[in-house]
Amino acid sequence: xxxxxxxIALYSVLSLYxxxxxxxxxxxxxxSFKEPADLFRLPPSFAPTQLFTDAPFANYTxxxxxxxxxTFFINSxxxxxxxxxxxxxxxxxxxxxxxxLPFRGxxxxxxxxxxxxxxxxxxxxxxxxLLMRGLGWIDTFLPLIVPSxxxxxxxxxxxxxxxxxxxxxxAEAARMDGASNFRIFRDIYLPLSVPALISVxxxxxxxxxxxxxxxxxxxxxxxxxxxxxxxxxxVNEYDSEWTLFMAGSxxxxxxxxxxxILGQRYVIQGFVGGGVK
Numbered sequence: 001x002x003x004x005x006x007x008i009a010l011y012s013v014l015s016l017y018x019x020x021x022x023x024x025x026x027x028x029x030x031x032s033f034k035e036p037a038d039l040f041r042l043p044p045s046f047a048p049t050q051l052f053t054d055a056p057f058a059n060y061t062x063x064x065x066x067x068x069x070x071t072f073f074i075n076s077x078x079x080x081x082x083x084x085x086x087x088x089x090x091x092x093x094x095x096x097x098x099x100x101l102p103f104r105g106x107x108x109x110x111x112x113x114x115x116x117x118x119x120x121x122x123x124x125x126x127x128x129x130l131l132m133r134g135l136g137w138i139d140t141f142l143p144l145i146v147p148s149x150x151x152x153x154x155x156x157x158x159x160x161x162x163x164x165x166x167x168x169x170x171a172e173a174a175r176m177d178g179a180s181n182f183r184i185f186r187d188i189y190l191p192l193s194v195p196a197l198i199s200v201x202x203x204x205x206x207x208x209x210x211x212x213x214x215x216x217x218x219x220x221x222x223x224x225x226x227x228x229x230x231x232x233x234x235v236n237e238y239d240s241e242w243t244l245f246m247a248g249s250x251x252x253x254x255x256x257x258x259x260x261i262l263g264q265r266y267v268i269q270g271f272v273g274g275g276v277k
Contacts, residue, residue, distance in 0.1 A: 025253075028246050028249055028250060029048075029246075029250055030046060030047075030048050031242065031243065031246040032048075032059055032060070032243065032246040032247040032249070032250050033048030033049070033050045033051050033056065033059065034048060034049055034050055034059075034243055035049055035050055035053075035243070036241075036242070036243050039242055039243065059243045059244055059246070059247040060247045060250075060251070062244055062247075063244045063247045063248045063251065064251070067230070067233075067234065067244060067248070068222070068223075068230070069227070069230060069248050069251060071223060071225075072225050072226060072227045072229070072230035072248075073227060073251065073252075075141075075224060075225060075226050075227075076209055076226040076227040076228075076252075076255075077255065078141065079141055079144045079145055079208060079226055080205045080208040080209040081205070082141075082145045082148075083144065083145050083148035083204060083205070083208040084148070084200075084201045084202075084204035084205035084208060085201070086145065086146075086148045086149035087148045087149070087152050087155055087200060087201070087204035088155065088197050088200045088201045088204065089149075090149055090150065090151050090152075090155075091151060091152055091155030091156045091158075091159050091200055092155075092159055092185075092190065092193065092197060092200075093185075094113070094151045094156045094159075094160075095155070095156050095157075095158070095159025095160040095162070095163050096159070096160075096163050096185050096189060096190075098110050098156070098160045099159075099160045099161075099162075099163035099164040100163055100164075100168070100171060100184075100185075100189070101181060110156075110160070113151060113153055113156055113157075114153050114156075114157060115153075116153050117153040117154065121213060122213075125213065125214075125217070128143075128147070129217055129218075132218065137218070138218055138220070139218065139219060139220045139221055139224065140218070140224075141224065143214060143217075143218040144208070144211065144214050144215065144218065144219075144226070148204065148208060152200075152204070154200075154203065155200040155203070155204065158196055158199065158200060159193065159196050159197075159200065162193055162196040163189060163193065166189060166192055166193075170184070170188045170189070171184050171188065171189075174187075174188060198263050199263075201263075202259055202260060202263050205256075205259060206256055206259075206260075209226075209227070209228075209252075209255065209256060210228060211226070211228065212228040212229065212232070215228060215229035216229060216232070227248070227251075227252045228252075230248065231245060231248050231249060231252065234248065
């Protein structure tokens, strides 16, 4: 009896916590189906009034067509997919080198790579901007994609731990057959590290999709805007289209939810296999 009461209390607390966590998303969804006149009504209305009209999806239609959110969506998919792919590739190479190819000063270099996680983006954004301007990359996707091909601290740490947990017997047997280090990495260890690679890809994809600072700095042409940059164009000093903003926000989280749900199993395997506690 006491055990049942404990379980009921535990699930009640967890349900309340889940409701509080989801409440901003619920409010965002409701607001995306409201008329602009209903936004500032007092007391606030929780009814999605636009659902009961002849055009229940007018805000979504307007956001995707009149505000060109479909273009922003495609731009974000391109940038996030390229950035995440580059991050997974370079982190896999670095993680394998640190785990399976010991060299003098490797631990010090690995510590320096991890130390970059403590450096905020805002600290390096000015020299980065000057570099991108010098290369002539302003108003292109290159400043959003190329930095992701540099080794990331999180992905390198995770893949190093994952590769370290794999037996060395595979590499020794392959070397006896004359395989090079790169072939051992490509044909043996890389296929075995798929869960960790997918985990790094998903984390990098979400980070790139949500990136706002770099798109604001580097993208000037509306046809190049990503989704976060496009959302910011709906909010300005003199006018804010909150219903369209909420509709665009709902659309923007759909790919993130889909990619995480599809890759959740691999994310768990990657974190467990990598020893990340």
